[in-house]
Amino acid sequence: MADTIALSLSEVHQLALRVLTHHGLSGTHAEAIARVIVAGERDECHSHGVFRLLMCTRSLQDGKVSCHAEPKVTDRSAAIVVVDAQFGFSQLAFEIGSQHLALKARRTGIAALVINNCFHFSALWPEVESLAEQGLAALAMTPSHAWVAPAGGSRPVFGTNPMAFAWPRPGGHPYVFDFATSAVARGEIDLYRRSGRAIPPGWGIDATGAPSTDAATVLQHGAMLTFGGHKGSALSTMIELLAGPLIGDLTSMESKALDGDAGGTPCHGELILAFDPTFFSQGDARADQARAEQLFQAITDQGARLPSQRRFEARARSLAQGVRIPRALRDDVLALLR
Template sequence: MSETVQLSLHEVHALAVRVLSHNGMSDAHAQAIARVITAGQRDECHSHGVYRLLVTTHTLRKGKVSGTAEPIVSDRSPAIVAVDAQFAFSQLAFEVGSKVLAEKARRTGIAALAINNCYHFSALWPEVEMLAEQGLVALAMTPSHAWVAPAGGSRPALGTNPLAFGWPRPGKSPYVFDFATSAAARGEIELHRRSGKEIPLGWGVDATGSPTTDPSAVVNGGAMLTFGGHKGSALSTMVEMLAGPLIGDLTSIDSLALDAGEGGTPCHGELILAFDPAAFGLGDLQGDRARAERLFETITGQGARLPSQRRFEARARSVAHGVTLPRALYSEVLALLR
């Protein structure tokens, strides 16, 4: 028997909807989450693809997250929209709130979407990419659980705290980056642990604060590390403030305390900013776009790669040929239907 399973993107989406619906999620939530999981698998972001069905289902079964709560939209000001996810996953809240966000950004030039009381498990690039495809510049951030030690420390205080940015490029794939402010995403460490592989030095420390290549030592009593030392630590703290207290929501420390050892998805807030390029410039939008393109061409012209370029190449392969899953993971996911 082959060690892998080949699926079309339609089959990935349908599988995700089946698993989530079977475990008590409404169709609206199941569809929104399935779209994000399919996108992750399509772009070969394996730690944010089908594997995440294990995480979301675990959180559902623990009763930590609502699978049916309807997002509540609040119009805070001409430039601010807030969505209360009511302790459900964030994807449906974003889909609902982003429509209002885009409208406000075009009216005022800049707008913010604050999502509160949400469980967030996915990458941020699907969100900023969606806004960039509408011609908007986008910035998104969110805390997580307190898994990460600050620079100079050895005990968890910060989340993995991703930061994502999207820049529209008419006629081309948008410029997008999405990275954790930790040295690696939590899901990457978990995938190394599941496959019995060591992690690189610099990703985390053990319970004594000593550097380690053992992923189990990091997740069981140790701590992850920020990228770039004090610089990553400062950025991570910024994300905590902007997507936590600023919008009236939890820090990563609060989220971990709320979880109470259940191992569920982090619960907190998310902040998304959208900018309309036509409102910020001096009336020469085409010239502004041309300057941006010259920068991108100067980067790629010397052999460097733009962020997300690998993802877009993977996307083309997956659209044409489908995706490949480890059979062991596929079997685990099918077991969630029992």
């Protein structure tokens, strides 16, 4: 264990705040980001935990992210709320906009939150999970930078283009899944690069389109691949359209061009849909919820696990014991304070 160090969740939170405010981020933005970094580390989603501070500070140093942006809310219709993040990080814009989204979903049954002009670096499950905790089903999606080649291609077109869904469950954790439409999150490949390990086959290609297991080659000269071949490619295209042109924001190729190879956080939009199961029910919401539980039980009774089950188990451990992070990562993060 000498190559790792133990931290309490409070210490992770304070470390994130120190680094972010040291690099000029306002207190309200830093708090919102620190919360999702703690959540990632707490749930053992290591590529979305403390590691993300390296990306955040790189974006702040680059000067493209507004450190003091005040998200602007526009009530577009009875079912749509739009938040202009004013080129700040997305977390604060979501926290503000989700309050309006929840109210609209309860009034109309289904509602949409559009976030424009935001820099988004985190997983999507914190967004949808927070809505499920309020009794709403939720779906979120976003593009990123063009790092991923389409099925049969060799040049990056798509982002990692994650999509997340959550379903509320009485008396327990919600049903949640969150996955990139790429074969793996880009942060995972970067963790392999940092540790000098070869990545598994099927994650990426080199500049000629040939399969590669060298993380640096895939990240710097080649392209990542979608999961499931043409199926992942089609889903990635859908996310590009719904969270890009549909909401008047950038595609992953446009986001990458805006970045100018600075290696910063992607700038684009985000689309979140919320559904009120009670509103949609034909009169017996409890019976409908029970049928949903029967579906989950049919999965688990045969030994299969539900998505996020491992994450929730990790959460229980971290809440009781704290977390451990690589010592080298801790040193890199502390170097950001010098």
